[in-house]
Structures are given as structure tokens and as C-alpha cells.
Amino acid sequence: MAVLSPPQAITGHAGRTAITALAPAVWGTTYVVTTELLPPGHPLFASLLxxxxxxxxxxxxxxxxxxxxxxxxxxxxxVLNMGLFFPLLFVAAERLPGGIAATLSASQPVIVVALAVLLLRERPSAWRTAWAVAGVVGVGLVVLRPGSAAFDLVGVLAALGSAASMALGVTLTKRWGRPKNVGPTAYASWLLTAGGLFLLPVTLVLEGAPPAVDGPAVLGYLWLGLVGGLLAYILWFRGIAELPVTSVALLGPLSPIVAALLGVLVLGQTLGPIQLVGFALTIVAVTAGQWSPRNRRTPVRETPKERNNQ
Known part of the structure; x- marks a missing residue:
């Protein structure tokens, strides 16, 4: 009979999961920071910074x-976690309605579940696969709006490509681990620098000269770089090292959920009954996906001699 590990047995896991969850939660602020503080029309420059x-x-x-x-x-x-992920995500956002782009990008946990089987030789988990799919459905209910259905092949491929790029990056990060005596800050510095160097020529070619930057934009870039970049990725990569990779990936839907919540609190947007159901479903999916079903083992009876030796 399959049961869930008792809460007291995963206290450490729960604490590490909560800390790791801060990363996608912070990434959920990207939309409101970009629209309210940054100069328009330069998403790649924002990604570079x-x-x-x-x-x-x-x-x-x-x-x-x-x-x-x-x-x-x-x-x-x-390149996988930042250099390709950021441009593909922005292409999807430009060519698709935001709800469709967010929903397709939220498929990342499902891809990670498959890659974990192929690259990490993990046993497929029907439990986490089901909750990964539920998370995609929940995000779709939150962000999709009537009349938003639109099909653009390039946009769809870009959205799925961004999800696949980060999913592969997350899985390889887990497979390769971290070098001995290298902390998460140094490790994050390598990947952020590599991703940034990849983005530098892409940004110059596609966007040209950087935009004029005012005070609010400086604050926005500092937030994206120091909090949404360095701090978030330190927590993210530490979580990947310490937790099951599918468990970490299932935290991803928190990003569009936080973005939707900030849209309500900051931008005055509203959530209808369907969006509230999707919000609840996503939270349940993210939470339930952190539990690992295990088989109840038949207790072994102790002999009198074993009891006396205790």
C-alpha cells in the first residue's frame, strides 16, 4: 500500500524546498518589474544585465x-539555463498572448520528469508526473483569458524551446553536480557569466545600442541582476544539488502564479472564479509534488534476544 512519508520525516526536505521555492517566486516579479520600471523594447538587454x-x-x-x-x-x-532560455522566452512572449506563452513554458516540470528517467536513470514517478501535468493545467486556468487563443508556430516552438532548454539545464546540473570545494555562489557565478557572455553578442545584434536608463530603470536592473539573478540562482542551484530534480522542477509554476498575484496587487488586475480555481490547483500541485510516495514495509518481528540487546 502506497503512503506518503510522514511530515516529521521530511522536515529537512521541507525547509530546503521552501528556500529553493524563493527562486521561482522571485522570478515571478520579472513581469511587473519589466513593465513598470524598465524601458520598453529591450528585453534582451534586461536579460543581459x-x-x-x-x-x-x-x-x-x-x-x-x-x-x-x-x-x-x-x-x-x-547557455541552457540562461543564454538560450531568456531569448526564447522573450520571443514567445512577443509572438503569443502572455497566457499561452506562460502555459507552454510551465510544461518544464513534465519535461524534467522525462529527462530524469533518460539522463539520471530515475524510476518514473506517476505521482510527480500527474502533479506536474496538474501544475500546467493550473497555470493555464490562471493566465489564459477568453479570446486569447492564438496560434503562431514560431511562438509556440520558442515557448516549448525555452521550457526544454531550462529543463535540460536543470537535469544536467543535477547529473554533473558541483565540483568539490566549490560553493553555490562560485558555481552560480560561472553559469551566470557564461550565459551573459552568450547573450552579449545576441543582444548587440538584435537590439543594437542600449536604451537610456533613468532612476527607476536602475532600480529595476539592480533587482533583476542581484536578486532575480545572483541570489535566486544561488538558491536554485543549491536546491538542485540537495533535492530530487523533479521536486525542484515542480516549483517552477510558482513563477507565473506570483506574476499573476502581483498583477492583482500592483497592477489592479482581477482574478475570476476560474483563475482562483487554477491558483488553488497550482499551489496544491506544487505542494503535493514535493511528497514522495513509498511502499509501506511489513515490520520485522524482533526475537526476544534482539529485544534484550536494545
């Missing part, structure tokens, strides 16, 4: 460089 300066600052503070095979691994992980 989210990655490269924070990576270089952390690199200067930790004074730790990759070595050996980690030069290549850091480059690959930086």
Missing part, C-alpha cells in the same frame, strides 16, 4: 574559476 554583471561580481568575490572539464560544463549549463 540580469546575468552578466551579477556573474562577474560573484566571480570577483569568490575568486574561483572553473577547472578542467568544468570550463565546458559551465558554458553548456550557462
Amino acid at each position: 540580469r546575468a552578466l554583471p551579477a556573474g562577474l561580481i560573484a566571480l570577483a568575490l569568490t575568486r574561483t574559476l572553473p577547472h578542467g572539464v568544468w570550463w565546458g560544463r559551465a558554458a553548456i549549463l550557462g
